[in-house]
Amino acid sequence: xxxxxxxxxxxxxxxxxxxxxxxxxxxxxxxxxxxxxxxxxxxxxxxxxxxxxxxxxxxxxxxxxxxxxxxxxxxxxxxxxxxxxxxxxxxxxxxxxxxxxxxxxxxxxxxxxxxxxxxxxxxxxxxxxxxxxxxxxxxxxxxxxxxxxxxxxxxxxxxxxxxxxxxxxxxxxxxxxxxxxxxxxxxxxxxxxxxxxxxxxxxxxxxxxxxxxxxxxxxxxxxxxxxxxxxxxxxxxxxxxxxxxxxxxxxxxxxxxxxxxxxxxxxxxxxxxxxx
Amino acid sequence: xxxxxxxxxxxxxxxxxxxxxxxxxxxxxxxxxxxxxxxxxxxxxxxxxxxxxxxxxxxxxxxxxxxxxxxxxxxxxxxxxxxxxxxxxxxxxxxxxxxxxxxxxxxxxxxxxxxxxxxxxxxxxxxxxxxxxxxxxxxxxxxxxxxxxxxxxxxxxxxxxxxxxxxxxxxxxxxxxxxxxxxxxxxxxxxxxxxxxxxxxxxxxxxxxxxxxxxxxxxxxxxxxxxxxxxxxxxxxxxxxxxxxxxxxxxxxxxxxxxxxxxxxxxxxxxxxxxxxxxxxxxxxxxxxxxx
Numbered sequence: 001x002x003x004x005x006x007x008x009x010x011x012x013x014x015x016x017x018x019x020x021x022x023x024x025x026x027x028x029x030x031x032x033x034x035x036x037x038x039x040x041x042x043x044x045x046x047x048x049x050x051x052x053x054x055x056x057x058x059x060x061x062x063x064x065x066x067x068x069x070x071x072x073x074x075x076x077x078x079x080x081x082x083x084x085x086x087x088x089x090x091x092x093x094x095x096x097x098x099x100x101x102x103x104x105x106x107x108x109x110x111x112x113x114x115x116x117x118x119x120x121x122x123x124x125x126x127x128x129x130x131x132x133x134x135x136x137x138x139x140x141x142x143x144x145x146x147x148x149x150x151x152x153x154x155x156x157x158x159x160x161x162x163x164x165x166x167x168x169x170x171x172x173x174x175x176x177x178x179x180x181x182x183x184x185x186x187x188x189x190x191x192x193x194x195x196x197x198x199x200x201x202x203x204x205x206x207x208x209x210x211x212x213x214x215x216x217x218x219x220x221x222x223x224x225x226x227x228x229x230x231x232x233x234x235x236x237x238x239x240x241x242x243x244x245x246x247x248x249x250x251x252x253x254x255x256x257x258x259x260x261x262x263x264x265x266x267x268x269x270x271x272x273x274x275x276x
Numbered sequence: 277x278x279x280x281x282x283x284x285x286x287x288x289x290x291x292x293x294x295x296x297x298x299x300x301x302x303x304x305x306x307x308x309x310x311x312x313x314x315x316x317x318x319x320x321x322x323x324x325x326x327x328x329x330x331x332x333x334x335x336x337x338x339x340x341x342x343x344x345x346x347x348x349x350x351x352x353x354x355x356x357x358x359x360x361x362x363x364x365x366x367x368x369x370x371x372x373x374x375x376x377x378x379x380x381x382x383x384x385x386x387x388x389x390x391x392x393x394x395x396x397x398x399x400x401x402x403x404x405x406x407x408x409x410x411x412x413x414x415x416x417x418x419x420x421x422x423x424x425x426x427x428x429x430x431x432x433x434x435x436x437x438x439x440x441x442x443x444x445x446x447x448x449x450x451x452x453x454x455x456x457x458x459x460x461x462x463x464x465x466x467x468x469x470x471x472x473x474x475x476x477x478x479x480x481x482x483x484x485x486x487x488x489x490x491x492x493x494x495x496x497x498x499x500x501x502x503x504x505x506x507x508x509x510x511x512x513x514x515x516x517x518x519x520x521x522x523x524x525x526x527x528x529x530x531x532x533x534x535x536x537x538x539x540x541x542x543x544x545x546x547x548x549x550x551x552x553x554x555x556x557x558x559x560x561x562x563x564x565x566x567x568x
Contacts, residue, residue: 008362015359016377022392022446023380025403029395042406089287096284112288115296119507119555121531121548125306125541126299149295152288181281210385212510213528217536226387230514241395248391256383267454 026245030058034240054242062247066239071228072251074140078224079208079254081144086151087159087200094159094196095189099171100181109160116153123150124217131218138220146214151204158203162196163189198265206255206266225251300552307545314539324546333522334547336432337530343433344505344526347441352448353501357494359449360456361482375457382450389447390514397421397439397515421516424523436516436524444511448504452497459493460486499562506555527551 028043031051040046046054062068093112097105127146128137136142166189174184190197215227223231229251232244259266307324311317328334363374381389396403397420405417423435463486471481487494509528512518518525518533525533527547535544 008365012359012362012366012374015355016374019377019381019446019449021403022396025396026392037401041410042401042403043410089291092284093288096281100281100284102281102285108285108289111297112285112292115292115300117556117559118296118300119503119528119548119551121507121528122303122552123296123299124303124532125535125545125548126302127295128536130299145291146295149291152292153296156288181284185284210387212385212387212514213532217532226385226510229385229387229391230510232391244391245395248388252384252388255385259379259383263454267458 026249030242030246030249031055032242033057034242037241055246058240058242058246059250061240061243062250065237066232066243066247067223067228068225068232068247068250071223071225074222075209075225076254077140078144078147079205082147082151082208083201083205085148086155086204087197089148089152090155090159090200091190091193091197092185093156094163094193095185097156097160098163099166099168099184099189109156112156113153115149116157120150120213124213127214128217137218138222140222143214143218143222143224146218147208147211150214151208155200155204158200159193159196162193162199166192195265198262202258202262202266206258209255303545303548303552306541307549308542309545310540310542312539313541320542324542325550328543328546328550331543333525334527334530336523337525337527339431339433340437340525341506341508341527343427343431343437344441344444344508345502347438348445348448348501348505349498351442351445352452353497355445356449356452356497357456357490360453360460361486363453364457364460375454378453379450381447382454384447386444386447386510387514389443390511393443393446394421394515422520424520434523437512440512440515440524443515444505444508447511448501452501455493455497456490459490463489495562499559502558503555503562506558507551 025042028045029037031054032040032046033050033054036046036050036054045051093108096102097109102108131137131142136145170188170192171184174188179187209224210226211224212226212230215224216230219227229248232239232247234241234244308319308321309317310320310324359374359378363371366374384392395401399405399417399419399421402420404420408414408416420439421436423439425435427433427435427438467485467489468481471485476484507528508526509532512524512526513529513532516524518529522530522533528551531544531547531551534540534547
């Protein structure tokens with residue numbers, strides 16, 4: 001038994017090292033200047049007194065001389081609109097499909113959810129062609145609309161599953177008290193489904209923030225963050241490698257923070273699929 | 277007054293219809309035409325489909341994408357389950373430590389992950405080659421990003437694809453591990469106690485109690501992993517642009533190149549429809565799994 005316990009920690013320790021070594025690589029690299037990155041060994045730290053100046057220089061270079069910040073602000077807008085919009089629109093649709101007696105609720109759900117079954121490749125060519133022909137290619141509004149559309153089907157899936165948990169008797173009671181459909185939505189349905197709202201928001205915000213494919217397809221000047229990160233390269237504008245990694249790390253801050261504080265909602269969001 | 281109920285569904289429906297459903301239908305239409313975006317389009321029936329199944333690049337991407345599914349299922353799925361069962365039996369403090377270590381990469385996007393791994397895989401200065409040199413294993417130093425020799429002779433999947441699969445698994449494993457841990461903790465302890473009282477050993481408990489109870493979570497993990505691998509674009513694109521010589525392209529990258537770099541929109545659309553149909557079948561199979 002002792003022997004097994006020892007083996008367990010050896011195995012976990014081994015994989016922990018494998019999983020940590022790329023993280024160590026980032027931290028060591030951003031502590032160096034571009035010169036030191038080329039001259040010192042890859043795993044060798046610079047003199048400790050150099051580290052604060054190098055960190056400062058790398059991050060400020062990434063902020064001032066690359067497009068990371070403009071991409072960052074663009075993506076705050078895109079992911080904000082897509083995640084908030086999808087949560088709101090899905091809450092309306094989920095409410096109607098589950099609690100208002102619309103005809104053929106399953107058909108409505110299926111039609112909207114079919115957008116989540118199809119891989120993204122099915123949308124690329126027509127979106128590119130129509131966006132260039134109606135003049136919303138490379139516009140913030142056009143891009144936010146695509147991300148919103150891509151977020152709605154899965155948002156509705158999560159929301160509909162959660163909506164079943166709201167007791168119909170509660171809705172009926174509110175209606176007996178003379179509430180209109182919208183008042184029931186606002187005062188009963190929305191407050192009860194707040195966890196679903198948060199789950200949808202977080203899952204979709206992270207998706208939108210991390211998207212690369214639609215960013216490189218539909219934008220050129222109003223690029224989202226990941227399209228900017230993907231473009232960072234020493235071959236372009238002589239960006240040193242430590243600056244590239246500092247910029248990449250800046251791009252990851254929102255998802256790290258969201259995940260750190262709200263991970264239970266994220267996991268809930270994925271788990272709701274299993275409940276139903 | 278009756279119509280007002282449908283107003284709640286209308287925004288969701290109209291946006292998905294315009295942004296997703298209509299484009300998907302239009303892609304099917306495009307796949308029956310030949311159009312380079314300049315000359316007038318020409319109706320060619322199923323010719324694009326016949327062309328792609330004879331195109332060595334498509335067949336190569338297809339086997340790469342299959343390798344992506346198998347590889348990520350094994351590493352990001354199988355290894356995650358193995359590690360989760362080990363972590364689940366640790367003390368609370370150790371558990372939190374291990375979860376932080378394995379979930380940390382998942383908070384980074386595939387694009388950021390690619391930027392990190394490019395520097396690790398590069399020849400010089402490069403993380404792996406430098407490590408090999410420090411360990412005195414100089415003879416293994418190589419150009420990792422151009423390893424196009426096949427993994428096994430009968431398939432053309434290059435070693436580079438395997439490396440990229442590992443990079444993505446490094447990224448994704450944390451999510452699967454988290455889901456497995458949640459699943460493991462929802463199994464009541466007395467189930468296992470009862471089995472042990474009946475004389476079951478560790479492996480019997482795992483096989484007869486843990487695995488069946490984990491089925492719902494396992495379905496999510498498998499489906500999620502397969503679907504993400506089947507449409508994998510970001511990592512091969514950012515790390516090596518699908519190269520060298522298009523050797524590490526996945527289906528999603530081949531679709532993008534044919535459509536937007538080579539302007540063979542008909543072939544691009546045909547590949548999109550292929551990914552679409554197969555992907556939908558996988559998703560539906562997964563949904564049916566939930567319904568049970």
